Amino acid sequence: PHPQKRLAAIRGLAEAGVPVMAIVAPIIPSLNDHEIEAILKAAREAGAREANYVLLRLPRELDGLVSDWFSEHYPGRRDHVFSLLTQARGGKSYDAAWGTRMIGEGPYADLIRRRFALAKKRLGYPEERLRQRTDLFRRPEKPGDQLALF
Numbered sequence: 101p102h103p104q105k106r107l108a109a110i111r112g113l114a115e116a117g118v119p120v121m122a123i124v125a126p127i128i129p130s131l132n133d134h135e136i137e138a139i140l141k142a143a144r145e146a147g148a149r150e151a152n153y154v155l156l157r158l159p160r161e162l163d164g165l166v167s168d169w170f171s172e173h174y175p176g177r178r179d180h181v182f183s184l185l186t187q188a189r190g191g192k193s194y195d196a197a198w199g200t201r202m203i204g205e206g207p208y209a210d211l212i213r214r215r216f217a218l219a220k221k222r223l224g225y226p227e228e229r230l231r232q233r234t235d236l237f238r239r240p241e242k243p244g245d246q247l248a249l250f
Contacts, residue, residue: 103142107142107143107146108146110122110143110146110147110148111146111147113147114146114147114148114149115147118249119149119150119230120147120148120149120150121148121149121150121151121152122139122140122143122144122148122150122151122152123151123152123153123154124136124139124140124151124152124153124154124216125153125154126154126155126156126157127153127154127155127156127212128156128181129155129156129180129181129184129185129188129208130177130180130181130184131174131177131181133212133215136153136212136215136216136219137215137219140216140219140220140223140225141219141223144223144224144225148225149225149226149230150225150226150229150230151216151220151225153202153203153212153216154202154203155185155188155202155203155204155209155212156185157194157201157202158185158193158194159194159196160194163193163194167182170182184208185204187206187207187208187209188204188205188206188208188209188212189204189205189206190205190206
């Protein structure tokens with residue numbers, strides 16, 4: 101959906117008392133990483149109480165497809181983007197390791213992590229994740245029933 105529709109959804113849920121987390125994803129090095137702060141600001145103003153991000157992941161089945169897309173749409177940036185992604189994945193184009201596969205590791209990943217944390221702090225996002233009210237959980241009455249939102 102269009103970014104304004106996403107922000108409207110955040111606003112509507114927040115106004116209804118639903119704690120909202122904004123996910124900035126995928127962060128694509130050298131293509132959209134400059135938008136991190138603006139996205140976090142817009143989400144916070146719309147009512148997001150938490151925020152997180154995902155660095156672009158390229159599982160093997162997508163690597164060639166995304167490479168071809170970059171070659172067609174951003175030929176001058178392709179090598180740079182893939183170099184930064186490889187640096188953030190321990191020298192590989194993809195790393196499925198638990199704990200780092202979404203955010204990467206290494207100098208570029210640390211830069212994104214620090215930028216994200218600094219922007220969150222400046223915008224007043226809490227430093228710790230909000231605790232969920234598990235006491236409000238109710239099992240559906242019958243198997244296959246959906247849970248109600250409100």
